Amino acid sequence: MGSLSPAGTGDGSKRVASVDSLRCFAMTAVVAQHCGLMPFGWTGVWLFFVISGFVVTLAVIGRPPDQPPLERLRGFFRRRALRIVPVYYAYVGIGVLVCFATGASVDLFDVLSLLGFFHNVAMGLGRGEFSDFPVGHLWTISVEMQFYLVYGTVLVLASRRTVIAILFVTLVATPLLRFAVSTEFANIGLDSEASAYLIYSGSFLHTDSFAMGALLAFASHYGRLHKLARPLAWAGAVMMIAYATTYTWVNYSVVHAQGIDIVKNVVSGVLWGHYREVFMYTALAVASGGLVALAATGDRSVSWLLKSRLFRRIGEISYGAYIVHALAINAAAFLLSRVADLSGQPIVRRLVIFVLSYAITVTVAELSFRYFESRFSGKRKPRLGETQPIGIG
Numbered sequence: 001m002g003s004l005s006p007a008g009t010g011d012g013s014k015r016v017a018s019v020d021s022l023r024c025f026a027m028t029a030v031v032a033q034h035c036g037l038m039p040f041g042w043t044g045v046w047l048f049f050v051i052s053g054f055v056v057t058l059a060v061i062g063r064p065p066d067q068p069p070l071e072r073l074r075g076f077f078r079r080r081a082l083r084i085v086p087v088y089y090a091y092v093g094i095g096v097l098v099c100f101a102t103g104a105s106v107d108l109f110d111v112l113s114l115l116g117f118f119h120n121v122a123m124g125l126g127r128g129e130f131s132d133f134p135v136g137h138l139w140t141i142s143v144e145m146q147f148y149l150v151y152g153t154v155l156v157l158a159s160r161r162t163v164i165a166i167l168f169v170t171l172v173a174t175p176l177l178r179f180a181v182s183t184e185f186a187n188i189g190l191d192s193e194a195s196a197y198l199i200y201s202g203s204f205l206h207t208d209s210f211a212m213g214a215l216l217a218f219a220s221h222y223g224r225l226h227k228l229a230r231p232l233a234w235a236g237a238v239m240m241i242a243y244a245t246t247y248t249w250v251n252y253s254v255v256h257a258q259g260i261d262i263v264k265n266v267v268s269g270v271l272w273g274h275y276r277e278v279f280m281y282t283a284l285a286v287a288s289g290g291l292v293a294l295a296a297t298g299d300r301s302v303s304w305l306l307k308s309r310l311f312r313r314i315g316e317i318s319y320g321a322y323i324v325h326a327l328a329i330n331a332a333a334f335l336l337s338r339v340a341d342l343s344g345q346p347i348v349r350r351l352v353i354f355v356l357s358y359a360i361t362v363t364v365a366e367l368s369f370r371y372f373e374s375r376f377s378g379k380r381k382p383r384l385g386e387t388q389p390i391g392i393g
Contacts (some may be wrong), residue, residue, distance in 0.1 A: 018295045020315030021306035027318040031325050035354040040267040043284055045140050046209050050288040052144055053213025060155050061221050073156045080148050082376040087368055091323050095133035104132040117145040120201040134326035139201050146203050147210050164218055167211045174208035175282045182277055196272030212289040220296055229293035236287030243283045247276050321365035332356035
């Protein structure tokens, strides 16, 4: 959430614009997950995390240091707030009004967790939900804002050499932190599923994904990303295959799972048992980093797909789309229930809800971007297919 001129990437505007197309696929995967079609669609959130680290870092290091440090820091947080807060607060505000209108109770702590960007903590405690309005997916925005608060300060005020060193340490330390937290939860006898969700949504337990994106931004800035892109993509693919193979075997041979349960806790986002919650997110950070690197360098293995103007446009409005997609799914399910009974055909029902909700999501996000979000971000109302500054969504 922020903006970046494509010229500031060092890799050319088309290559940076293709990162927007990745956002399109990330957002689509999340919607498919919440429609019950893609059990691993949650991985789109981690792709968003890597893209966020990549773009926000490029946005800062691409700006000339022509202001005092504190002025630059103030400008950084102002840009983040103007990009993130308006549509997010508008959605939360609508949710509160809907709950009041329907007579549903609204807990002050839950509202404050959303407004204060500690919603992921509230969700980990079993709080943070509205009974008549979907807000459970917004925990990811809190995770991003917490990252920006800490990393943004370091990025703006510290030397580049120091920032890069911190990012490398973060890349190594975060999986170790997940391991330590997982071990401690097991030692205190915390329920395994609760433990897994606390790690899944925990503050600073996924900074390796953000750090991966940030390091790729520095590599791009210094003209080294081309050499790293394919090796990183291959490393990510190997790590994901190794993870899936290992834990499928663990489920079958150690857990003695049967049928679909053999793979169920391999692709699920809320992972637990045998430290899979440590290794999966590490492999996913590397794999997502590989995709971002390929996209940012215009590698021919992905450029043929990412050059679509439609994909780029959906990617550009993907932040607003992510905010509203859960409500769109509810609306699609309601509309479908009024015109057809597909309860006996669950797959068909999910597909129809996905198509309807996706259309609603993109339409609302486009209108929001053109007539609401652009008023705060300073972006003019673009036409489909134009090369635009990249905003983290």
